Amino acid sequence: MYSPDSIFRRNRHRYEPTADMAAGLSCVICGTDLRDPRRSDAVVSAHHEGRQLLACRGRCAHLASGSSTGLDEPPLPLAERLRRHRSGA
Ligand SMILES: [Zn+2]
Numbered sequence: 505m506y507s508p509d510s511i512f513r514r515n516r517h518r519y520e521p522t523a524d525m526a527a528g529l530s531c532v533i534c535g536t537d538l539r540d541p542r543r544s545d546a547v548v549s550a551h552h553e554g555r556q557l558l559a560c561r562g563r564c565a566h567l568a569s570g571s572s573t574g575l576d577e578p579p580l581p582l583a584e585r586l587r588r589h590r591s592g593a
Contacts, residue, residue, distance in 0.1 A: 530558075531559045
């Protein structure tokens with residue numbers, strides 16, 4: 505039997521990416537900010553509501569997608585990810 509409190513706690517553990525993660529602007533695993541042009545090693549690791557979710561190549565990508573190189577799909581350019589994030593699309 506679940507109390508409302510335990511349901512709340514269970515929901516908190518449900519996978520829910522932040523706005524930055526959903527926009528492909530931060531790693532879905534470690535939260536590294538991918539707006540930094542030097543962070544060009546991010547790979548597509550999953551999809552969420554039609555958007556690409558990105559993770560750092562290597563350990564993060566492996567945790568997110570099961571492959572250290574992510575999905576076989578190129579990420580959108582950073583400028584395009586930023587534009588969509590700003591426009592709320
Ligand atoms: Zn990461």
